[in-house]
Amino acid sequence: MRIVVRLTVLALALILSAPMAFGQSRVVVDGKIGASEYAKTFKHDASGITLSWTVAGDTIYVGIRAQSEGWIGIGFLSEKTKGKQGADQYIFTVEGGKPVAVDLYQASAAGPPVLDDQNGGKNSILQSAVIRDGGVVVVEFSRKLKTGEKTDMDIVPGKKFFLLLALGTGEAWRSPHKGTARWEISGFAF
Numbered sequence: 248m249r250i251v252v253r254l255t256v257l258a259l260a261l262i263l264s265a266p267m268a269f270g271q272s273r274v275v276v277d278g279k280i281g282a283s284e285y286a287k288t289f290k291h292d293a294s295g296i297t298l299s300w301t302v303a304g305d306t307i308y309v310g311i312r313a314q315s316e317g318w319i320g321i322g323f324l325s326e327k328t329k330g331k332q333g334a335d336q337y338i339f340t341v342e343g344g345k346p347v348a349v350d351l352y353q354a355s356a357a358g359p360p361v362l363d364d365q366n367g368g369k370n371s372i373l374q375s376a377v378i379r380d381g382g383v384v385v386v387e388f389s390r391k392l393k394t395g396e397k398t399d400m401d402i403v404p405g406k407k408f409f410l411l412l413a414l415g416t417g418e419a420w421r422s423p424h425k426g427t428a429r430w431e432i433s434g435f436a437f
Contacts, residue, residue, distance in 0.1 A: 274301050274308040276387045278346075278378030285310055287437075294430050296412055300437055302392065302404050306373065307437060311339070311386040318420040319386055320427075322353070322411030323400040327433075330356035334411060335400040338420045339377045339386040346377035348388060349420065352398035368398030402437055410435035 274284055285299035285308070298321075299310040313319055318340035324333060334353040341347065350370045351360035363369055375388040392402045400408065410432040 274303070274310075274387075274389075276308065276374040276376050276389055278376035278385050278387055280310040280312060280385055280387065289435075291412060291430065291432065294412055294414065294428065296414075298410075298412075302437065305392050306389050307392055307402055308389045309387065311384075313384055313414060314382050315384050315414045316382060317415035317417045319384055320411070320413035320415065320420075322413075323402065324409040324411060325400050327409060328356070331360075331411065332356040334360070335398065336360045336411065337372065337388065338415075339375065339384070339388070340415070340418045340420050341377055341379045341384075342418050342420075346375065347420070348372050348375035348377060348386075350390075350399075363396065363398045366398050368394075368396040371396065371399050404437050407434045407436045409433050 280299060286301040288297060288299045290297050295314050297312045301308045309321070311319055311321060318338050320336060320338045322331065322334040322336035324331065324335070331353040332355060336351040336353060338349050338351060339347065350363045350372050352363050352366045352368060353360040354366055363371065371390045371394045373389045373391070376386070378385045412430045412432070414428045416427065
């Protein structure tokens with residue numbers, strides 16, 4: 248009986264420390280991206296944005312680092328449509344010294360995205376942190392892979408989709424997005 252208990256305790260210890268054993272620490276959504284905090288990283292050269300992520304169970308943790316004086320946007324689009332119609336989008340910024348994280352949906356091909364909760368969904372961001380240090384912004388957030396909402400794209404690790412990235416010119420994300428730099432990466436997969 249003691250051997251069974253000891254083996255069970257050992258197995259649980261190995262399972263709980265598995266990320267550490269493989270050189271990866273656990274993700275902490277605090278606005279600081281550690282060297283081994285995330286399992287995977289993608290550097291988008293055109294924008295200078297570094298995107299990091301880890302899938303843990305039914306949740307994805309995302310870290311974003313960018314040179315920006317304004318807001319940072321990320322979006323997921325399962326298939327190409329007219330414009331960004333149907334895109335699951337998120338904007339992160341700091342307004343008045345306070346971090347802001349919003350979950351948006353692009354209902355129409357043109358015009359601004361609207362808050363999920365104004366489009367039949369809800370805010371699916373589980374945790375978020377936004378830290379601005381000079382001209383560098385670091386964002387971390389988490390959400391369920393599948394939220395069950397029509398306003399959110401189901402994220403399936405390994406399944407390709409269109410990744411949307413954007414950098415705003417100022418912190419006020421509700422203002423018209425004139426001068427916003429935007430990029431679309433086809434065939435991206437978490």
